[in-house]
Amino acid sequence: MRERLIESTRELLWERGYVGTSPKAIQQRSGAGQGSMYHHFRGKPDLALAAIERSAAELCERAEQELSGPGGPLERVTAYLRRERAALRGCPVGRLTQDPDVMADPALRRPVEDAFARTRARLAGVLTEAQAAGELRAGLDPAATAAALIAALQGAYVLALAAGDAGVYRQAVEGALGLLT
Amino acid sequence: MRERLIESTRELLWERGYVGTSPKAIQQRSGAGQGSMYHHFRGKPDLALAAIERSAAELCERAEQELSGPGGPLERVTAYLRRERAALRGCPVGRLTQDPDVMADPALRRPVEDAFARTRARLAGVLTEAQAAGELRAGLDPAATAAALIAALQGAYVLALAAGDAGVYRQAVEGALGLLT
């Protein structure tokens, strides 16, 4: 049951954010009762913490898969950027950033902060490799470029959601790749 | 009073989103009473519509100022990207995109959709000018590049919020400019 509660909370945080997710909704989706939920977790923030930590870890792992995968540095960056993502669902971690109650709680906020900091650093590292391999213009600042690329991904979700069209996500990603190569 | 209600709602939508903004909070911030609010507006969605339309219009106008301002095409794009923004407050329009209740209501959603569609188109136009002037690589797709740049801005807010540091916003913007020029 503990597991079902965490997964249901992850889904709801993704779909509706922290303020928009009520204990009752979590119970209904997971099939757990009131008592069960408060037995496993102290309350909504505690449950949210478990859910957020898992989502943040997943974000890092998936980035790591592509950025440490096979192929040359620029190829790996391209694979990372082009990965299939559910554009119209938004980013499960990036979304939390817009939630004042999450950002106001240091415990809830830390996993989000760490996930982006680590991914930015990892991407910057691969960009540095790309420069060393002569695949990328030497004049570019790897850290700033990494920030710009990850920002483009996060913003691509925003534009796709605004347009109600996943094609806009892909367009933005291809635009970023066009600038990079 | 009508005016104060709209402005208070704009602020609250910006800070806390649609789900996180209650009629009571609007009344307290604006100084209006229950009766006053429901006299001027039919309810929360009606008031939110007025607030969202104004914020969306403002987004377009400010973009227009820079993109139609003085200077060469690439210079105008740079001015647009580099404009001083309250990074840690997020984008008042982009934020709404993460709000399922806003996106589910066609009336509330339209201003958001239009604002981004128009800004993307306008920026693509200036990028085309830049290509014509030889200031920008001819191989780039203006529409995709415009989407990528606006996405980078929107995502820069996300990264800055995650890091709790406005410097990250500027870093991402400079990274995008580095790729562009």
Next chain:
DNA sequence: GTCTATACTCCGATAGAC
């Protein structure tokens, strides 16, 4: 571990007096 009962507050709105 899970269930039911209970509590208190806030949400979003309506009604009618002034």
Next chain:
DNA sequence: GTCTATCGGAGTATAGAC
């Protein structure tokens, strides 16, 4: 135009039985 009263439901939890 604004105020107060009132309302049914949802949010977030605690207590105690099973």
